[in-house]
Amino acid sequence: MAARWAARCLRGGRERRREWRRAGRGGALGVRFMSTPTVSRLTSDEVILMRNELFNKEKERQLSLYPRIEKIEVKYTGKSHPGTVFVMNKALSTPYNCAMHLSEWHCKKSVLALVDGEVWDMYKPLTKSCEIQFLTFKDEDPEEVNKAYWRSCAMIMACVLKRAFKDEYSVNLIKSPEVPVISGAFCYDVILDNRLNDWTPTNVSTITSCLESCRACILVQWFFFNEGEGSVSFFLFVGYKMEMIERKASQNAEGIVTLHRFGDFVDVSEGPHIPRTSFCFQYEITAAHNLQTKQSELIRRFQGVSLPVHLKAYHIVWDKLLERSKRLVSFSGEVQLTKYKDML
Amino acid sequence: MRLSVVAAISHGRMYRPLGLGPRSRLDLLRNLVTALVRHERIEAPWARADEMRGYAERLIEYAKLGDTNERAMRMANFWLTEKDLIHKLFKVLAPRFQPHPGSYTRLLQIPNRDSLDRAKMAVIELKGNPYPPLIRPQRNTEKTLLNQLLKGYREDMQRAATPEAPKGTLV
Numbered sequence: 001m002a003a004r005w006a007a008r009c010l011r012g013g014r015e016r017r018r019e020w021r022r023a024g025r026g027g028a029l030g031v032r033f034m035s036t037p038t039v040s041r042l043t044s045d046e047v048i049l050m051r052n053e054l055f056n057k058e059k060e061r062q063l064s065l066y067p068r069i070e071k072i073e074v075k076y077t078g079k080s081h082p083g084t085v086f087v088m089n090k091a092l093s094t095p096y097n098c099a100m101h102l103s104e105w106h107c108k109k110s111v112l113a114l115v116d117g118e119v120w121d122m123y124k125p126l127t128k129s130c131e132i133q134f135l136t137f138k139d140e141d142p143e144e145v146n147k148a149y150w151r152s153c154a155m156i157m158a159c160v161l162k163r164a165f166k167d168e169y170s171v172n173l174i175k176s177p178e179v180p181v182i183s184g185a186f187c188y189d190v191i192l193d194n195r196l197n198d199w200t201p202t203n204v205s206t207i208t209s210c211l212e213s214c215r216a217c218i219l220v221q222w223f224f225f226n227e228g229e230g231s232v233s234f235f236l237f238v239g240y241k242m243e244m245i246e247r248k249a250s251q252n253a254e255g256i257v258t259l260h261r262f263g264d265f266v267d268v269s270e271g272p273h274i275p276r277t278s279f280c281f282q283y284e285i286t287a288a289h290n291l292q293t294k295q296s297e298l299i300r301r302f303q304g305v306s307l308p309v310h311l312k313a314y315h316i317v318w319d320k321l322l323e324r325s326k327r328l329v330s331f332s333g334e335v336q337l338t339k340y341k342d343m344l
Numbered sequence: 345m346r347l348s349v350v351a352a353i354s355h356g357r358m359y360r361p362l363g364l365g366p367r368s369r370l371d372l373l374r375n376l377v378t379a380l381v382r383h384e385r386i387e388a389p390w391a392r393a394d395e396m397r398g399y400a401e402r403l404i405e406y407a408k409l410g411d412t413n414e415r416a417m418r419m420a421n422f423w424l425t426e427k428d429l430i431h432k433l434f435k436v437l438a439p440r441f442q443p444h445p446g447s448y449t450r451l452l453q454i455p456n457r458d459s460l461d462r463a464k465m466a467v468i469e470l471k472g473n474p475y476p477p478l479i480r481p482q483r484n485t486e487k488t489l490l491n492q493l494l495k496g497y498r499e500d501m502q503r504a505a506t507p508e509a510p511k512g513t514l515v
Contacts, residue, residue: 138488146489181489182496311490324497 044167048264055261066091072129074098080106088126096122096275098132109310110134111145111274119144122275137310144272146181152273153306154186156211157285159265161190161302164210169193174240174299178270185286185303185325197298201288204302208285244268274308281309282318287326303329360395373399374423380449381429381437385469390453393466397449399423400468404448407438440472447471452478 069089076084076098086098095113099106099122113120114133126132135145154176162171174189192199201207245268248257259266260273274280285304293299305325307313313321363369376396379386388396403423406416411434420430441448450469456462467478485491 138483138485140484140487142487142489146487146492149489181492184493184496184500305493307490307493311488313490317494320497321493324500 044162044170051266052261052264055259055266063091072126074126074129075131076102076133077131078133086132091125091127094123094125095120095132095134099134106134109136109138111136111279112148112272119148119272121272124272137308147178148272149274149279149306149308150179150181150186151176151269151271152277153280153283153304154188155260155262155265155267155269155273156277156280156283157186157302157304158188158190158267159263160207160211160285161188162265164207165192165196169196172240173267175244176269179329183329184321184327185305185329187301187303187329189291190300190302191297192300204285204288207302208283208304211283211285241268279308279310280306281312282307284322284325286322287328289328301328360391362392362395374425377403377423378425378429380468380470381424381433382426384473385467385475387454387465387467389457390464390466393451393468397451397468400470401446401448403433404437404441407433408442410434410438437470444471450478 069092071087072090072093074086074088074093076082076086081102084102086093086101088097095110095115096107098113099110110122112135113122114135115126116130119135135142137145137149139145158173158176162173165171170193172191174191176186176188179185179187245257248268257268259268261267262277283304283306285302287303289301289303291299291301303325305321307318307321361369363372372392373396376386376388376392377400380396380400386393403419406413406419409416411417411420416434417430420433421427424430424433448471450471452467454465454467457465469475469478486495
């Protein structure tokens, strides 16, 4: 596993260096001042590589903020081991490390962590002494966990959609609407290439088969902060994504935006995600509907349904849920999307 | 007629012949009652626990009369072989059960004993004991992901099944 990751990094590094030479003088500094016309000349693969490189660099930069290891005390307030206190490293240890100290059961079952009353990803580093609790799928009130699971499945679907179409057709991801679980399907709004306006997918499950190629290389979902709006443009998000990032940055007191990555795919979303994609057991992309909006572009809503390993369903029940998820999920409170500048 | 068969049938007899004889049976039950008052939760063969249950509850009813009562004191003296428990009975258990009208004990069956006799065992406990509860209340799994999806499915089916009333008919 480690070898596979190393190989990818090396390959990415070599290709990136070739890319910079092609782009001309400036190298890493030039990225800060890259204007949008140059961006559109890059293919989606190169964009993905650049994004990953920037993600890694930002991660290293954040790690280097704490050169000396400082210890923090994390109190466990759950029911299983009352009164436990973990001595963890500041900005290095994650709730997953705390669970590792307790038991394998805790590692496998916990989906999110409740740190000082706030919902955290399992792999998000802890920054100060706090109280921690683990949330699972089978709690008394798994609402947050369900929402996070739906969000993660939507993000996986977005990744799959990006890869499913051939390189010459552009796929623009808009956003994943926060749908309640009871509606039966998670969705992602996408604008496909103009040439695909008349195309309707005859068999949407073929897109799901692309999932396998994505899934094979994914180990863990990472996340991290990104300070300030200026640096986010590094990631070459355009259009709706930029609006979402700006909105989130303005909502947050310090202008921090959280990005999540899994495998190659980097995305911004409303809240925390599940720790590993191996949590999804049954996963199916079921339908694609055309949304009726006032804009000129055709927005499509791709829908899917999924169940985690902890809550497997019998195949008959699963078929019924699939049938239901094919119906269009619409709900009140959809944010009106403003027109975006250019496509990527 | 085989007398052994007649002797074995015991239809309608409300008497359990525990121990070696009537006195032995009372001693047995007395030991169990003492243990129950001391430990507030004991494991015993089901027949003995069931037999002892009535005696224990009546003892507590006597204790509720108060320790100045001569009959209550004589009962407690007979039934509790360890005399420090008489104080516990009158000072701790009687006030605990004062608001309740009856049923101060709980009898629950447990798996058969591991030894050769495979006897039917039970746990008898006084209510309000400080130990963790024997029966855990079942978790409410209504809000798990799968149950929420199925609930949505069920509601959709119900909405599809009930015919929609045409709008504008009701005034």
